[in-house]
Amino acid sequence: MSNKSLISLIFGAVLAVVAWNSFYVVSVTEKAVLLQFGRIVQADVQPGLHLKIPFINRVSKFDARLQTLDAPTQRFLTLEKKAVMVDAFAKWRIADAERFYTSISGLKQIADDRLSQRLESGLRDEFGKRTLHEVVSGERDALMADITASLNKLAMKELGIEVVDVRVKTIDLPKEVNRSVFERMSTEREREAREHRAKGKELAEGIRADADRQRRVLLAEAYRGSEEARGDGDALAAAIYAKAYGMDQEFYAFYRSLRAYRESFASKSDVLVLDPSSEFFRYLQKSKP
Numbered sequence: 001m002s003n004k005s006l007i008s009l010i011f012g013a014v015l016a017v018v019a020w021n022s023f024y025v026v027s028v029t030e031k032a033v034l035l036q037f038g039r040i041v042q043a044d045v046q047p048g049l050h051l052k053i054p055f056i057n058r059v060s061k062f063d064a065r066l067q068t069l070d071a072p073t074q075r076f077l078t079l080e081k082k083a084v085m086v087d088a089f090a091k092w093r094i095a096d097a098e099r100f101y102t103s104i105s106g107l108k109q110i111a112d113d114r115l116s117q118r119l120e121s122g123l124r125d126e127f128g129k130r131t132l133h134e135v136v137s138g139e140r141d142a143l144m145a146d147i148t149a150s151l152n153k154l155a156m157k158e159l160g161i162e163v164v165d166v167r168v169k170t171i172d173l174p175k176e177v178n179r180s181v182f183e184r185m186s187t188e189r190e191r192e193a194r195e196h197r198a199k200g201k202e203l204a205e206g207i208r209a210d211a212d213r214q215r216r217v218l219l220a221e222a223y224r225g226s227e228e229a230r231g232d233g234d235a236l237a238a239a240i241y242a243k244a245y246g247m248d249q250e251f252y253a254f255y256r257s258l259r260a261y262r263e264s265f266a267s268k269s270d271v272l273v274l275d276p277s278s279e280f281f282r283y284l285q286k287s288k289p
Contacts, residue, residue: 021054031064031097033106043098062106066093066164071116075174076127078135084127085172090119091164092155099160111159118154119166122147136171144168 026032026047034042034050035058045059052059069090076086092115094100104110126143127135135143144166152163244252 022051023049024052024059025049026059026061029063029065030061031094031100032059032061033097033101034059040098040101045097060101060106062094062097062100063108064094066091067108067112069112069115069119071119074120074123076124078127078132079130080132082132083174084132084135085170085174086123086127087169087172088119088123088167089169090115090151090166092161093164094160095156095162096160101160103159111161114159115151115155115161115163118151118158119147122151122154122166123168125150140168 026045028047030047032045033040034045034052036053036056038058041057050059069092071088071090073085073087076084078084092111100106100111104114126147130139130143134140148163148166151166155161155163241252
């Protein structure tokens with residue numbers, strides 16, 4: 001191979017390398033900054049094919065997709081100084097590529113570490129403002145919204161990161177207080193159960209007393225009604241007897257005597273010791289001519 005051919009080959013290779021290093025591609029899932037001697041000359045490179053000066057410009061690319069920071073379980077104190085174990089995570093993504101690069105050189109590990117520290121501090125502050133009931137159920141959504149807003153403001157300013165969401169996965173009590181809390185809750189539930197049983201017993205006694213009172217009233221009214229009916233019947237019978245007696249006194253006396261005989265001699269074992277000439281046997285004696 002001649003010197004001219006060798007020079008042409010070397011020149012072509014150099015030209016190919018230069019051409020290869022003159023172009024770069026930014027994906028839609030990436031953010032990038034263009035550097036010149038380590039200084040940013042283009043802060044937000046749009047997705048697509050771009051041209052750069054070989055060996056002078058350098059492109060730094062970052063993953064622009066949503067990232068997850070799974071924070072380690074931490075111990076925090078509530079407003080009433082009760083300890084809780086909190087497991088939380090944050091969703092974030094790069095919003096300002098220039099700030100992200102200048103603050104942490106675009107390293108995700110450093111971003112996770114700093115964001116984890118900020119998240120821990122924010123959780124500590126928010127839990128310290130609320131009671132145990134509020135962080136567990138009453139204001140849990142508000143707590144996460146406040147942490148998200150404060151952490152997003154801080155991370156955007158310091159790291160160029162947008163915090164999309166912060167979620168508390170679990171809130172547990174420390175193992176050393178689980179037993180005492182369980183016993184206290186059990187005692188409280190037993191106390192409530194006793195109160196409910198006492199109220200139920202009191203209500204039952206009231207219902208029984210009212211039922212007994214109504215029973216006595218009903219029996220008294222029924223007895224009064226029966227006595228009134230019996231009195232009306234006796235009065236009606238007496239009136240009928242009086243009317244019959246007034247129509248024929250002798251026949252009425254005879255009828256009453258026959259009735260008395262029938263009732264007196266109803267049993268063969270009945271014995272009467274009377275004077276035969278007594279008024280009782282008046283209608284059994286022979287009639288006088």
